[in-house]
Amino acid sequence: MTEKEMFINTWEREFQTTLKILKAYPTDKLDLKPSEKSKSAKDLAWTFVAEEGVIIDGVCKGKIDFMNMPKPPATFQEVISTYENSHKGNVDKVKALTEAELNSPIPWMVAPKQMGQIRRADVLWTAVMDNVHHRGQLSVYIRMAGAKLPSIYGPTADEPWM
Numbered sequence: 001m002t003e004k005e006m007f008i009n010t011w012e013r014e015f016q017t018t019l020k021i022l023k024a025y026p027t028d029k030l031d032l033k034p035s036e037k038s039k040s041a042k043d044l045a046w047t048f049v050a051e052e053g054v055i056i057d058g059v060c061k062g063k064i065d066f067m068n069m070p071k072p073p074a075t076f077q078e079v080i081s082t083y084e085n086s087h088k089g090n091v092d093k094v095k096a097l098t099e100a101e102l103n104s105p106i107p108w109m110v111a112p113k114q115m116g117q118i119r120r121a122d123v124l125w126t127a128v129m130d131n132v133h134h135r136g137q138l139s140v141y142i143r144m145a146g147a148k149l150p151s152i153y154g155p156t157a158d159e160p161w162m
Contacts, residue, residue: 011128135152
């Protein structure tokens with residue numbers, strides 16, 4: 001198995017789990033923010049869509065532009081459907097990258113206010129890990145919103161395995 005195949009398999013598995021978490025979020029609690037510095041649940045959910053698209057496009061072009069993030073749609077259902085609909089196209093873009101492209105460096109954040117040259121494949125792996133991080137945040141929001149938390153990597157109090 002190539003690194004690209006391993007990445008896509010991991011990314012697809014994590015996408016399905018993230019989608020399950022998004023669909024578990026109660027739509028009557030979209031303004032929930034655990035703290036003043038936190039994003040609202042709806043804005044956090046949009047992060048999955050916006051960052052995936054911007055990062056994949058940037059990896060393909062050789063430069064990531066976080067300054068022109070897409071604006072969120074009006075409804076939470078549109079957030080979810082946009083995530084579902086855009087993901088396949090993003091996967092196809094990664095599938096089209098050559099090994100040479102995946103192994104070539106692009107500018108990427110390496111520390112606060114510091115850029116470095118990072119291999120494109122490593123940026124993709126970082127993006128998946130960042131998605132998992134944000135999904136963990138949203139799972140806390142789900143619990144705070146009083147909703148049932150589905151299984152992520154194992155059982156939860158709401159979805160026991162035994």
